[in-house]
Amino acid sequence: MLAIVVALAILLWAGSFALAGEGGAAVSPAEARAEAADLITRVMSASRNGTAQMGSVPDWEGAVPGEPMLVFASNGSPSQYLVPVLDSGGAVVSTIGVSAITGEWTRYSPVYGLPEFPLVDAGEAVGMVRDFLRRRGVDIDLPAPEARVAPDKVIYWFFDLPGDLPIDDVYLPAFSESNPLADPAFSSMEGPEKSNGAGDWLPWAGSGAVATEPPARAGGAPAAYDIADVPYHVQETGYWCGSASLEILFDYFGPDISQSEIAGVVNSDPTYGCYNRELFRGAQFSSNSTSIQDPLLHGYTARGIGYGAAYDYWEDGSSLYGSRYTDLKSLVSKNYPVIILSYYDTPPSSGHFRVVKGYNDTLDEFIVHDPWYTPPWGGPDQHFNQTFLVDSLWNYSDRWGMIASPWSVALTKPTSVYAGQEFTVDASVSYGGPEPLSGQYPCSNATATLQYPSGYVVVGGQDSKQISGIDATGSTGSTGWTVRALKAGSTDDIQVTAMGTVFGSTSDYPGYSDWIGGIGPGGSAPPVTSRTWGHDSVGVPNPSQLWYLAEGCTNGGFETWVLVQNPNSRSANVSLTYMTADGAVRGPTEILPANSRKTFYVADVVPDCWDVSTMVTSDEPVIAERSMYGNGRTWGHDSIGTSATSDKWYLAEGCTNGGFETWVLVQNPNNVPATVTLKYMTQDGLVTGPTETLPENSRKTFNVADTVPGCWDVSTLVTADSDVVAERSMYGNDRGWGHDSKGVSVPSTTWYLAEGCTNTGFETWILVQNPNAIPTDVTLTYMTPDGPIDGPTETLPANSRQTYNVAETVPGAWEVSTMVTSTQLIIAERSMYGDPR
CATH class of the missing domain: 2.60.40.10 (Immunoglobulins)
Structure with missing residues (x-):
C-alpha cells in the first residue's frame, strides 16, 4: 500500500546525525538512547526467563544502542528517533523507534540487513547530489539534507533547493543504491477508506444501539502468545499491502493464493491500494463470482470456495472500544491472525494493512507481519508497543480489523x-x-x-x-x-x-x-490443478538454415531462451544474432553435434533488454524455437520461429480489456530501415494504428492498447515496405500468465487447430480474423474422439474479428480439434486457458 509515512530528517553537522536539542523534539537524543537501552535490557531479560516465546524476540545479548536519528513526520513535526542496535562488534543488527514527544519506545525491528546505517550517509548524499546538479548546469552550495520518507515509503535524502533554480527538490534514496531524482511526482493519496461507505453492506442485522459503557468481557488469554508457523509474504508492488496481508491468512490456513489474483479481486489501484471492505470481500471470493479486474476469473485458481470471514470496528465511543486490547489478544490466542488497517507510521501518514499474529504483555508489545519491504521497517515479526499500535496507528481506520478462515x-x-x-x-x-x-x-x-x-x-x-x-x-x-x-x-x-x-x-x-x-479432513480446498502455467506450439514440417524469432525480453523479470534442434546425422555450425532497439548484437556461435539440441540464454549476451529479436543461421538445416518465462516462472509462452520474412503479417488474436495486454513485436532483419504500419480489426471494423520506421537489424514493440484500449476482440495486420517478421504476445492477470504466437503471412480458406479441451477448467477459444474489404461466411467444425460436431456458422463483416467459445458447442470435452472454413481468405488462431486463468 502506498502511504505517506514519517520522514527521517538528519541534519548535517560534521557529517553525522542530528545534534541534541535540534529539530524541536521534546525528547533529547540522550533520553531516546536511554529508552532504547532499557528496552534492550527488558527484551533480553524476557528471553532469559522464558516470558518471551523462543524465536519471537531478537538475540540482543551484549547489544547496545547506537546514535539516535531524529525522525520527522511528513508535515515537518518531530515524530520519533530511530535508534540503531549495535552488537558487540559494532554492527547494526536491529532498529528501535522512540517517540520524540513522549520518550517511550514505539516499535523495533528484529533484523537490519544492510551493511551501513543508513546505507548512504549524509556526506555521501551531498557529494552525489552535487555531481548530479553540476551535470545539469547547477553549481551551488547545497543546504543540509533531511532524510524523508516519501509517499512511496522509500526513505530519501531530501534537498530543498533555493527557489530561483530550475529544480526545486532533489531526492536520493538513503537505504538503497540509486540515482538522485529531481522534482519527483509523488502521489498524495489518502489510502484505504476508513469506514463503511454509503450503501455498504452491514454483515449482521439489528445491530442495536451503541452502549455508552463497554460490557465486561471475560479474559482467559495468556500473558504472551505468538501463533506458530504463520507464513510471511512481502507485498509484490508498492500498493499491494492489503493483498499480501490476505495472502498471509490464506497461506496460514492453506492453500496459498496468488497475490496478483487477490489484487485483481480486491480491485487494487496504484493510487490508493485497495479499500478495506473490498479486501474483506476478497476473503469470501469463490467460483460463484468473477473478479472485477478479470471477469474470466471465477474463484481463485488454488481454491474455488471462499473463506468464512468477519470484521468489526473498535472505534472510540463504540461498545467494543473498552475491549480493543483484550479482543485483539483473544483472537490471536485462538490462532486467528488479524488483519488491521492502520497508519503506516506516526500520523500524519496514510493507510497500511498489517497482520497481527502475536503479543507479549511482559514486553507490552504486539508482534506483526508487515508486508512492506524496505528498511528500516517492514518484514516478518515486527514488534510494536501495544499503546502505539492500538491508539496511535490503528485509529486510522476507526480500528477496523478482520479475520478469515475456512470452515x-x-x-x-x-x-x-x-x-x-x-x-x-x-x-x-x-x-x-x-x-x-x-x-x-x-x-x-x-x-x-x-x-x-x-x-x-x-x-x-x-x-x-x-x-x-x-x-x-x-x-x-x-x-x-x-x-x-x-x-x-x-x-x-x-x-x-x-x-x-x-x-x-x-x-x-x-x-x-x-x-x-x-x-x-484436510481443512482446505485442494488446488484445481497444479499446472500453474503451460505453453504450446505447432511443429515445423521442414528444417531451415535461417530462422527469425521476433519476440524476446531480458528485463523486468523476463527470461528468453532460444532452442535449436539439429536433426541431421552430421554436426551443424549455428550462429545467433540479436536485434535490439539499438541495432544488431552478435550472439554465440556453437557447433551442435548430430541429432542434438542446444539451449541459448539470451540474457548472457544482451541482459536487461526490453526488446530483442533473434536471427538463427546454420550451415545445415535446423529448427529453432523460443521459450519465455516471467514473474518467477508463474507463466511461460513459446513459439517456433519463421524461416521466411514477409511484407505482410496477420495476427488474429488480441484483447485489451479485462486486464489483458496485447503487444505486437516487429523484427526488421534487413540492412536497411523498414517502414511498418499496423491496422487493427475489431468487431466494429478497421482502426488505423501506428506507422513507424524501424532501423536496420532492429526490433520494435507496439502496445495495442495505445490505439484500441478496452477492446475485447482485436486482430492486427502488419504491413511494411520491406520484408519483416511479426509476432504477438499477450499477458493477463497482472502478468500471472502469458502466451505468444508468430503471425501468418498468407491467409487461407481452411485452417486446422489440433489442440483443444473444455473439461476440468480448460477454456478453448477460436479467434477468426477477416482482413478482407468484404464480408465472409465462416464455419467451424469440431473433431472429437466420437467424430465431428457441427459448430457455428457466421458472417464476419469486412476487416473484423470474431471470437468463438468452443465449450458453447462441445462442453466437457477432453479432446477437441477445430477446422475453420471460409468463403474468403481469413486467419484463425486458438487460445487456451486453465481454470480460472
Whole structure:
C-alpha cells in the first residue's frame, strides 16, 4: 500500500546525525538512547526467563544502542528517533523507534540487513547530489539534507533547493543504491477508506444501539502468545499491502493464493491500494463470482470456495472500544491472525494493512507481519508497543480489523474397513468467528457433501445433506452418512466438503453472493490443478538454415531462451544474432553435434533488454524455437520461429480489456530501415494504428492498447515496405500468465487447430480474423474422439474479428480439434486457458 509515512530528517553537522536539542523534539537524543537501552535490557531479560516465546524476540545479548536519528513526520513535526542496535562488534543488527514527544519506545525491528546505517550517509548524499546538479548546469552550495520518507515509503535524502533554480527538490534514496531524482511526482493519496461507505453492506442485522459503557468481557488469554508457523509474504508492488496481508491468512490456513489474483479481486489501484471492505470481500471470493479486474476469473485458481470471514470496528465511543486490547489478544490466542488497517507510521501518514499474529504483555508489545519491504521497517515479526499500535496507528481506520478462515470440517469414521462393512461417517462443521465477531454473515443452504471413490455406496440417503446448526460466524453443526464398503481398505480417500452461500455488498461488488466453506479432513480446498502455467506450439514440417524469432525480453523479470534442434546425422555450425532497439548484437556461435539440441540464454549476451529479436543461421538445416518465462516462472509462452520474412503479417488474436495486454513485436532483419504500419480489426471494423520506421537489424514493440484500449476482440495486420517478421504476445492477470504466437503471412480458406479441451477448467477459444474489404461466411467444425460436431456458422463483416467459445458447442470435452472454413481468405488462431486463468 502506498502511504505517506514519517520522514527521517538528519541534519548535517560534521557529517553525522542530528545534534541534541535540534529539530524541536521534546525528547533529547540522550533520553531516546536511554529508552532504547532499557528496552534492550527488558527484551533480553524476557528471553532469559522464558516470558518471551523462543524465536519471537531478537538475540540482543551484549547489544547496545547506537546514535539516535531524529525522525520527522511528513508535515515537518518531530515524530520519533530511530535508534540503531549495535552488537558487540559494532554492527547494526536491529532498529528501535522512540517517540520524540513522549520518550517511550514505539516499535523495533528484529533484523537490519544492510551493511551501513543508513546505507548512504549524509556526506555521501551531498557529494552525489552535487555531481548530479553540476551535470545539469547547477553549481551551488547545497543546504543540509533531511532524510524523508516519501509517499512511496522509500526513505530519501531530501534537498530543498533555493527557489530561483530550475529544480526545486532533489531526492536520493538513503537505504538503497540509486540515482538522485529531481522534482519527483509523488502521489498524495489518502489510502484505504476508513469506514463503511454509503450503501455498504452491514454483515449482521439489528445491530442495536451503541452502549455508552463497554460490557465486561471475560479474559482467559495468556500473558504472551505468538501463533506458530504463520507464513510471511512481502507485498509484490508498492500498493499491494492489503493483498499480501490476505495472502498471509490464506497461506496460514492453506492453500496459498496468488497475490496478483487477490489484487485483481480486491480491485487494487496504484493510487490508493485497495479499500478495506473490498479486501474483506476478497476473503469470501469463490467460483460463484468473477473478479472485477478479470471477469474470466471465477474463484481463485488454488481454491474455488471462499473463506468464512468477519470484521468489526473498535472505534472510540463504540461498545467494543473498552475491549480493543483484550479482543485483539483473544483472537490471536485462538490462532486467528488479524488483519488491521492502520497508519503506516506516526500520523500524519496514510493507510497500511498489517497482520497481527502475536503479543507479549511482559514486553507490552504486539508482534506483526508487515508486508512492506524496505528498511528500516517492514518484514516478518515486527514488534510494536501495544499503546502505539492500538491508539496511535490503528485509529486510522476507526480500528477496523478482520479475520478469515475456512470452515473447519472434522470427520469421525473408521480408519479401515472390510468388504461389505456398513459404517458411519460423521462430519462436525464449524463456521469460525469467536467473540466479538460471532453472528456475522449468515449463510443459507449450508450443505455437506460426502466425496468418495468407487468402492463405497451411501446407504439410504443422498451424498449431500443439510448441516443443522450452521447459521452465522461462530456457529457449529453436524451431519452424517451410513456407508457400505464394497472392498476392504483404508478410508483415507473419503472426505467431506461443507459450504454455504453468503451475501454482501461493496462499492465494487454490489449484491454479491459467494460460496464459503471448507473440506475435511484436510481443512482446505485442494488446488484445481497444479499446472500453474503451460505453453504450446505447432511443429515445423521442414528444417531451415535461417530462422527469425521476433519476440524476446531480458528485463523486468523476463527470461528468453532460444532452442535449436539439429536433426541431421552430421554436426551443424549455428550462429545467433540479436536485434535490439539499438541495432544488431552478435550472439554465440556453437557447433551442435548430430541429432542434438542446444539451449541459448539470451540474457548472457544482451541482459536487461526490453526488446530483442533473434536471427538463427546454420550451415545445415535446423529448427529453432523460443521459450519465455516471467514473474518467477508463474507463466511461460513459446513459439517456433519463421524461416521466411514477409511484407505482410496477420495476427488474429488480441484483447485489451479485462486486464489483458496485447503487444505486437516487429523484427526488421534487413540492412536497411523498414517502414511498418499496423491496422487493427475489431468487431466494429478497421482502426488505423501506428506507422513507424524501424532501423536496420532492429526490433520494435507496439502496445495495442495505445490505439484500441478496452477492446475485447482485436486482430492486427502488419504491413511494411520491406520484408519483416511479426509476432504477438499477450499477458493477463497482472502478468500471472502469458502466451505468444508468430503471425501468418498468407491467409487461407481452411485452417486446422489440433489442440483443444473444455473439461476440468480448460477454456478453448477460436479467434477468426477477416482482413478482407468484404464480408465472409465462416464455419467451424469440431473433431472429437466420437467424430465431428457441427459448430457455428457466421458472417464476419469486412476487416473484423470474431471470437468463438468452443465449450458453447462441445462442453466437457477432453479432446477437441477445430477446422475453420471460409468463403474468403481469413486467419484463425486458438487460445487456451486453465481454470480460472
